[in-house]
Amino acid sequence: MSLAVVISRALDGLDAPEVRVEVQLANGLPSFTLVGLADTEVRESRERVRAALQQSGFTFPHNRRITVNLAPAELPKESGRFDLPIALGILAAAEVFDAARLQGFEFAGELSLAGELRPVRGAMALALAMRRSGATRTLVLPHESAAAAALVPGLAVRAAGHLTEVVQALQSGEGETVLTAALPPPAANAATSDDLRDVKGQRRPSARSRSPPRAATACC
Amino acid sequence: MLAQRLPGILPPMALDDALASAALQGLATQGFDAASWQRRPFRSPHHSASAVALVGGGSPPRPGEISLAHGGVLFLDELPEFPRSALEALREPLETGRITISRAAHQAQFPARFQFVAAMNPCPCGWLGAAVPGRHCRCTPDQVARYQGRLSGPLLDRIDLRVEVQAVPPEQQMALPDGEPSPVVAARVAEARDRQLRRQGRPNAELDAAEIDARCRCDSAAAAFLQNAARRLGWSGRRLHRTLKVARTVADLAEADEIGVAHMAEALQAQRAL
Numbered sequence: 001m002s003l004a005v006v007i008s009r010a011l012d013g014l015d016a017p018e019v020r021v022e023v024q025l026a027n028g029l030p031s032f033t034l035v036g037l038a039d040t041e042v043r044e045s046r047e048r049v050r051a052a053l054q055q056s057g058f059t060f061p062h063n064r065r066i067t068v069n070l071a072p073a074e075l076p077k078e079s080g081r082f083d084l085p086i087a088l089g090i091l092a093a094a095e096v097f098d099a100a101r102l103q104g105f106e107f108a109g110e111l112s113l114a115g116e117l118r119p120v121r122g123a124m125a126l127a128l129a130m131r132r133s134g135a136t137r138t139l140v141l142p143h144e145s146a147a148a149a150a151l152v153p154g155l156a157v158r159a160a161g162h163l164t165e166v167v168q169a170l171q172s173g174e175g176e177t178v179l180t181a182a183l184p185p186p187a188a189n190a191a192t193s194d195d196l197r198d199v200k201g202q203r204r205p206s207a208r209s210r211s212p213p214r215a216a217t218a219c220c
Numbered sequence: 221m222l223a224q225r226l227p228g229i230l231p232p233m234a235l236d237d238a239l240a241s242a243a244l245q246g247l248a249t250q251g252f253d254a255a256s257w258q259r260r261p262f263r264s265p266h267h268s269a270s271a272v273a274l275v276g277g278g279s280p281p282r283p284g285e286i287s288l289a290h291g292g293v294l295f296l297d298e299l300p301e302f303p304r305s306a307l308e309a310l311r312e313p314l315e316t317g318r319i320t321i322s323r324a325a326h327q328a329q330f331p332a333r334f335q336f337v338a339a340m341n342p343c344p345c346g347w348l349g350a351a352v353p354g355r356h357c358r359c360t361p362d363q364v365a366r367y368q369g370r371l372s373g374p375l376l377d378r379i380d381l382r383v384e385v386q387a388v389p390p391e392q393q394m395a396l397p398d399g400e401p402s403p404v405v406a407a408r409v410a411e412a413r414d415r416q417l418r419r420q421g422r423p424n425a426e427l428d429a430a431e432i433d434a435r436c437r438c439d440s441a442a443a444a445f446l447q448n449a450a451r452r453l454g455w456s457g458r459r460l461h462r463t464l465k466v467a468r469t470v471a472d473l474a475e476a477d478e479i480g481v482a483h484m485a486e487a488l489q490a491q492r493a494l
């Protein structure tokens with residue numbers, strides 16, 4: 001019997017509370033069960049993870065009884081964000097790499113059947129929640145999500161494109177340095193938004209010409 | 221047209237606001253667009269939007285237009301055409317800057333501090349009060365009252381500025397000069413906002429009742445003017461406080477320390493009912 005725990009986060013409004021992805025491999029009739037108030041998309045993780053692991057060249061533990069628990073049990077879980085944590089948990093429980101190497105990381109990402117990492121919704125909410133919680137872990141996300149999360153100052157965010165990149169980083173024990181650091185998206189050009197100059201006939205000091213500046217000054 | 225140009229003169233976003241706004245956009249279906257980082261959002265939903273689309277909802281709860289406009293502008297064109305339930309749902313967020321969405325299994329709170337801008341015609345045919353030759357309003361008084369009545373008193377009470385925009389006769393329209401460019405106006409706005417932050421640490425809009433008395437000092441003539449108007453028009457306490465804040469803003473734009481009669485007059489002018 002082997003047990004591995006991977007830390008991830010679920011979306012709850014604008015908050016992103018921590019989720020412990022617990023993976024247990026036991027003897028018994030082969031099965032792959034996922035529990036923890038998982039939505040349809042999360043339950044479909046089983047198919048995506050199985051295919052992604054096989055496509056990436058890893059052996060899927062067919063003959064074991066696999067149980068995945070997404071704790072806490074009363075928090076609803078949605079979307080494909082738990083694919084990556086589940087896949088890593090299975091590999092750690094199957095001792096493809098040392099489960100202790102998962103310490104100090106948080107993972108989120110959807111997996112394609114080929115093992116590529118796909119962006120998750122609410123990456124910035126994840127990063128903000130991690131910052132709020134004061135945890136000093138490294139957040140590992142797919143490239144686009146990592147770019148958004150990197151806009152939050154003071155966090156260690158790493159980007160990965162494929163499941164094998166993440167596994168190699170964890171096997172080598174130098175996950176911090178092996179994965180690429182996430183870069184925020186390049187600054188956009190100066191906004192070419194509409195100009196007040198186009199609004200004609202407002203030279204009179206009437207209430208009308210004064211209201212946009214008044215509204216702008218008083219708001220926000 | 222004016223509403224779309226409002227984000228261009230708003231002061232730059234603080235980092236925390238930009239992060240909150242970007243995180244909220246990331247929760248929506250379109251996701252976060254990197255090009256809009258640190259740019260104040262401008263949302264203008266069509267008037268077929270439901271209350272849930274406007275304020276948020278669903279299971280699991282997702283942010284609505286008001287939260288997607290957090291830190292920016294929510295523009296509702298043709299305001300009376302919106303469903304009544306959608307408009308009334310705006311009341312609490314306009315007052316508190318937050319929305320709590322409650323469902324049987326779950327509650328979620330989203331920030332919703334936005335600049336609310338709305339546009340409407342005064343009557344169904346659109347020509348009430350127009351000074352354009354050949355155009356007369358053909359609505360009965362009852363039709364006009366029913367149309368304007370689609371906006372409830374409490375909702376109107378939360379609107380600080382009401383501005384009448386007159387139709388410009390075509391022969392004048394072609395000959396008019398350009399307006400002031402946005403950067404010029406934006407500089408004035410930023411300067412006035414800095415005055416507010418230096419004086420009280422936050423913009424006038426965020427002053428609470430206790431602070432209003434302390435920060436919005438009027439000279440005696442302005443105070444008398446305001447009391448007179450409030451008594452004659454039967455204003456609520458909320459209306460009075462909001463008018464004081466507008467007058468304080470007008471005074472800030474004029475770089476005055478105390479609210480004078482001219483500032484109060486301009487604030488009162490913007491409180492005219494429909």
